Every structure is written in C-alpha cells, then in structure tokens.
Amino acid sequence: MKNMNQGTIVQVIGPVVDIKFTEELPDIYNAVLIRSQDQRSEESAGGLHITLEAMQHLGNDTVRCVALSSTDGLKRGMVA
Template sequence: MNKGKITQVIGPVVDVEFEPGKLPEIFHAVKLINPSLGDGELNLVCEVAQHLGENTV
C-alpha cells in the first residue's frame, strides 16, 4: 500500500501527493486515514479522478 500526503482540500476535492512512481491508477480507491480516529469507519475513501502532475492525484 502506498502512502501519500494530503496537500489541498477544496470542497469535495482532495489533492494527495505520493512518492515518485507510486501514483494510484485512475478510478482506484484512496483511503484517507485520520490517525486520531484509528482505522475506524469514520475514515474517508475517495476515488482517483485525475493525475494532476508533480506526483499528485
């Protein structure tokens, strides 16, 4: 599983930056985990809609 970093949130759109060569494919799921919530059901699952460049989806 690849780990990324949230770089921007605008409304329902979340930009996530990954290490070079570790981008998830378009239409694949990305699970956003809040460490204070643990691995519970309140975490968010998003779908990759676009590769934005600079290792960001």
C-alpha cells in the same frame, strides 16, 4: 493484497482532495483511503475514515481525488 502506497494531502477544496505521492501513483478510478485516529480524545473510537476516488493525474506526483463522504477534518499534511 497490493502494497499500500502513502501520500500526503496538499489541498482540500470541498469534496476535491489533491494528494502528492512519493512512489507510484494510484490508477484512475482506484480508491484512496484516509484513516487517522481522533487526536482530540484518546477514548474516541471514531477518527477519520474517508474513502476517495482517484480522478486525475495532475503531474508532479499529484493525484486529484473526489471524496465519497464528508471531508470535514481533513487538512494539509495528513497521510493518505
């Protein structure tokens, strides 16, 4: 399996999410996964599990992605 590269969410506008990567950018049409634990409740088995699709390289190490499900709960600074 390919090594997972991490990025940081810099903008969320509806289903569109911009993510800045410090290393290699994901290829266009590749999946970008966001997995985080729900910080409101330690008992919650949920948390965020969102899959995005890389759609455009914007420059400055930033990729524009489209979410394949709801972006509720996403915010700037989260790790993707």
